[in-house]
Amino acid sequence: MIIPENVLIDAVTGSVAPKTERYVKRVSDLRQVFADREAVERMVAEKGNPLVYQVRAYRKEGCDLWFGTTTIEPGRVGSEYFMTRGHFHKRRDMGEVYYTQAGNGLLLLQSRDGQIETLEMRPGVCSSIPPDWAHRSINVGDEPLVFFWICNVEAGNDYADIVQKGMLKRVVVGNSGPQLIVNRS
Numbered sequence: 243m244i245i246p247e248n249v250l251i252d253a254v255t256g257s258v259a260p261k262t263e264r265y266v267k268r269v270s271d272l273r274q275v276f277a278d279r280e281a282v283e284r285m286v287a288e289k290g291n292p293l294v295y296q297v298r299a300y301r302k303e304g305c306d307l308w309f310g311t312t313t314i315e316p317g318r319v320g321s322e323y324f325m326t327r328g329h330f331h332k333r334r335d336m337g338e339v340y341y342t343q344a345g346n347g348l349l350l351l352q353s354r355d356g357q358i359e360t361l362e363m364r365p366g367v368c369s370s371i372p373p374d375w376a377h378r379s380i381n382v383g384d385e386p387l388v389f390f391w392i393c394n395v396e397a398g399n400d401y402a403d404i405v406q407k408g409m410l411k412r413v414v415v416g417n418s419g420p421q422l423i424v425n426r427s
């Protein structure tokens with residue numbers, strides 16, 4: 243029998259207590275994600291390879307759901323904002339829910355047949371990610387972007403497709419805020 247318990251989540255820092263896993267991604271881990279490879283190498287060499295995002299999670303053996311937070315630092319690489327790698331789920335029948343707690347972001351979504359959607363991420367917004375839509379979160383603000391996520395433990399993350407091919411569109415710094423541009427067709 244699994245005993246119920248509370249997990250404390252800090253809306254500002256994204257800390258999860260108790261947590262069962264955590265990983266961090268620095269600029270050097272995201273060489274294939276950002277378009278401007280020279281800017282990546284400059285940041286690694288000159289800016290001390292900054293932290294881009296971290297994921298903290300709570301997963302309990304025998305539970306069908308797991309959840310956690312992702313905290314994306316504010317920052318840019320070239321003309322792109324700090325962002326996550328982006329992924330499809332291995333299980334094509336399983337979606338996810340994001341609940342933004344702090345900061346200001348964009349959720350970039352791409353369907354399997356190439357449709358692109360963007361959703362605003364701001365405190366209090368709950369984003370429904372349907373099954374078989376790839377999703378990437380982008381911090382377009384000046385503060386950390388913190389969001390809570392929850393999905394089925396069987397969903398699984400498939401990063402290969404997006405890391406190898408890239409998403410169809412990119413979000414870059416425009417004259418009056420974030421701008422969506424074509425990355426590949």
Ligand code: MN
Pocket residue numbers: 329330331338377393399
């Ligand atoms: Mn996901």
